[in-house]
Amino acid sequence: MPLPLILGIGAAIAAVGGVGAGIHGGVKMKEANDTMKSAQYRHEQNVEKFESKNKQTTEVMDKLGTLELEIIKSFSLFADLIEKIHNRPEFKNIDSNGEKIPTYSPEELKKVSVGAGVLVGGLSGAAAGTAGGFAAAGATTAAVMALGTASTGTAIATLSGAAATNATLAALGGGAIAAGGGGIALGTAVLGGATLGVGLLVGGIIFNFTGSKLSDKADEAWSQMKKAEEEINKICDYLDELETCAKEYHATLNKLNNIYQKHIDKMKFLIVDMSMTDWKYFSDSAKLLVENTYYLVGLLYNMCKVKLVLQSENKDETNAINRDEINTMQLKAENYLLTA
Numbered sequence: 001m002p003l004p005l006i007l008g009i010g011a012a013i014a015a016v017g018g019v020g021a022g023i024h025g026g027v028k029m030k031e032a033n034d035t036m037k038s039a040q041y042r043h044e045q046n047v048e049k050f051e052s053k054n055k056q057t058t059e060v061m062d063k064l065g066t067l068e069l070e071i072i073k074s075f076s077l078f079a080d081l082i083e084k085i086h087n088r089p090e091f092k093n094i095d096s097n098g099e100k101i102p103t104y105s106p107e108e109l110k111k112v113s114v115g116a117g118v119l120v121g122g123l124s125g126a127a128a129g130t131a132g133g134f135a136a137a138g139a140t141t142a143a144v145m146a147l148g149t150a151s152t153g154t155a156i157a158t159l160s161g162a163a164a165t166n167a168t169l170a171a172l173g174g175g176a177i178a179a180g181g182g183g184i185a186l187g188t189a190v191l192g193g194a195t196l197g198v199g200l201l202v203g204g205i206i207f208n209f210t211g212s213k214l215s216d217k218a219d220e221a222w223s224q225m226k227k228a229e230e231e232i233n234k235i236c237d238y239l240d241e242l243e244t245c246a247k248e249y250h251a252t253l254n255k256l257n258n259i260y261q262k263h264i265d266k267m268k269f270l271i272v273d274m275s276m277t278d279w280k281y282f283s284d285s286a287k288l289l290v291e292n293t294y295y296l297v298g299l300l301y302n303m304c305k306v307k308l309v310l311q312s313e314n315k316d317e318t319n320a321i322n323r324d325e326i327n328t329m330q331l332k333a334e335n336y337l338l339t340a
Helices: 004-086 106-123 130-137 140-152 155-167 203-272 283-307 321-340
Strands: none
Touching: 004 130, 004 140, 004 203, 004 283, 004 321, 106 130, 106 140, 130 140, 130 155, 140 283, 155 321, 203 283, 283 321
């Protein structure tokens, strides 16, 4: 066989082999590209899910925190009214359905009321999640802290930030997701698009090799996305539970507050409008009104003390929802509502 023909056949065979390798590499490139795009899309959907759930939970928590602060702020009126009553008892032996009245003083109520007023005044310009942060950390505690801002002139933002640091919505255990940080980063180098813009390389064998490398990168991207998805689902489940908890607590607190506001209006009419200020001349129904209001204030005060969230000591763990204390206060409130 003539040499040129042999060389021609050899070249043809080599060309076919190169084309075959190139086609195989092209398939790998397409598969890798599809995998990368799927991973990117799914991650974006997961992050969107997380951000939506976080926003929803933040709104519920803010609503609860605002209600708690408004209730605490209103205690100053009760403190003023109770101090106008002469010869009043200490109410130490009063109970409601077997529950003892929480002890507090008018002075204590006035102080915490001032603190709550400071916080309420600063909420209008505060970031979303601030009021929820107070609820998570305990609104009564936050109001006590705020007394310092009222006397020293410290900016409300300072306290808001401190309270938010202890709140679930600001730092979910310090782990992979921070509620204010925009979700989880998913390997930007892998999903940033840099590896998808590879041009066609000359030579089928080199092209095939590049396709294999991209396939490995695509698998890595998918693996990272799955890990992020698992973490996002875990946090979304947690936020679901917190949101449910906050809604139930808000509903109970709101019912008690509605009763309390009616009692306060009656007390105000009795003591201010009717000038009834001597306990000795109070009728049995008037005494019962004051006693019930006194109990309600203590119950509301303690409910607003509850930390909805207990911060984890381990930064890699999600904060815990304070279920035990929440359930205890819910039960006390429900017992009262049954007899109200």
